[in-house]
Amino acid sequence: xxxxxxxxxxxxxxxxxxxxxxxxxxxxxxxxxxxxxxxxxxxxxxxxxxxxxxxxxxxxxxxxxxxxxxxxxxxxxxxxxxxxxxxxxxxxxxxxxxxxxxxxxxxxxxxxxxxxxxxxxxxxxxxxxxxxxxx
Amino acid sequence: xxxxxxxxxxxxxxxxxxxxxxxxxxxxxxxxxxxxxxxxxxxxxxxxxxxxxxxxxxxxxxxxxxxxxxxxxxxxxxxxxxxxxxxxxxxxxxxxxxxxxxxxxxxxxxxxxxxxxxxxxxxxxxxxxxxxxxx
Numbered sequence: 001x002x003x004x005x006x007x008x009x010x011x012x013x014x015x016x017x018x019x020x021x022x023x024x025x026x027x028x029x030x031x032x033x034x035x036x037x038x039x040x041x042x043x044x045x046x047x048x049x050x051x052x053x054x055x056x057x058x059x060x061x062x063x064x065x066x067x068x069x070x071x072x073x074x075x076x077x078x079x080x081x082x083x084x085x086x087x088x089x090x091x092x093x094x095x096x097x098x099x100x101x102x103x104x105x106x107x108x109x110x111x112x113x114x115x116x117x118x119x120x121x122x123x124x125x126x127x128x129x130x131x132x133x134x135x
Numbered sequence: 136x137x138x139x140x141x142x143x144x145x146x147x148x149x150x151x152x153x154x155x156x157x158x159x160x161x162x163x164x165x166x167x168x169x170x171x172x173x174x175x176x177x178x179x180x181x182x183x184x185x186x187x188x189x190x191x192x193x194x195x196x197x198x199x200x201x202x203x204x205x206x207x208x209x210x211x212x213x214x215x216x217x218x219x220x221x222x223x224x225x226x227x228x229x230x231x232x233x234x235x236x237x238x239x240x241x242x243x244x245x246x247x248x249x250x251x252x253x254x255x256x257x258x259x260x261x262x263x264x265x266x267x268x269x270x
Contacts, residue, residue, distance in 0.1 A: 009252075009253075011253045011254055012249065012254070015247065015254055025160060025174060027162055027171060027174065029169075029171060033169070034164075034168070034169025034170070035169070036162060036164060036171070036227055038220065039160060039162065039174075039220065039224075039225040051249075081248055081249070082248065082249040083245040083246070083247060083248045083249070083257075084245070084247045084249070084254060085173065085174065085244040085245050085247075086237050086238065086239055086241075086244040086246070086247075087244075089174075090174040090244075090245075092171055092245040102221050103221065104221055106221075109220040109221040109222075109225075110218040110219070110220050110225075110227040111218070111221070112150065112218060112219045112220075112221075113216055113217065113218045114147065114186075114216070114217040114218070114219070117144075118144075118146045119146055119147070119150055119219060122218075
């Protein structure tokens with residue numbers, strides 16, 4: 001756990017408790033508005049790349065590879081600040097979200113709100129997913 | 136996955152993808168200010184209790200039991216709204232935090248911020264942890 005082949009700064013390596021999969025949870029919050037955009041996962045390589053480029057890169061668990069946010073859709077996230085929680089198992093990324101964070105075309109992935117009876121969509125689709133991913 | 140012995144409402148049961156441990160990530164955000172207070176985990180039972188009581192209850196992975204936030208420290212979280220993300224693996228809880236969320240006596244667990252060189256504490260200790268947990 002002490003070596004960091006991907007070049008993570010030693011003080012971050014020491015502070016972050018990567019899980020048994022080598023991952024840490026990362027919450028993305030829009031700077032200024034404070035809206036929570038999404039939650040995803042990072043490994044050492046994606047975090048290291050994010051720090052170097054300033055463009056947020058996650059680890060896609062489903063695809064098993066680096067996920068450069070916005071690479072396909074253009075909806076990039078620029079890193080503004082990075083915080084680590086008290087037990088080191090979650091990161092908070094303050095970002096400038098270009099366009100929308102959610103693949104459904106909504107600003108945030110947290111668009112389904114419980115009203116006591118059922119979940120209702122509380123955020124509008126502001127970008128047609130077809131224009132984000134369509135050909 | 137369809138039965139819910141703990142009485143989770145069926146539409147929530149259908150929307151939430153509990154992981155192989157039966158857990159879902161839960162982000163707590165202070166209503167109004169938008170500050171991110173903490174990230175923890177819920178199982179069906181803790182979520183069901185949270186919805187019934189309005190007081191946030193997590194699942195403690197380290198202790199392997201329900202974690203009624205503030206039960207020991209008095210720093211309770213009152214649920215204001217609950218949202219589910221697009222792939223159902225993270226919840227966003229909007230809460231009214233009584234006092235501080237972090238066991239270190241800070242408002243938020245995300246008090247260590249990366250300055251490009253090292254992590255620095257950016258939030259003050261506003262409650263002496265001794266008064267929260269001491270005898």
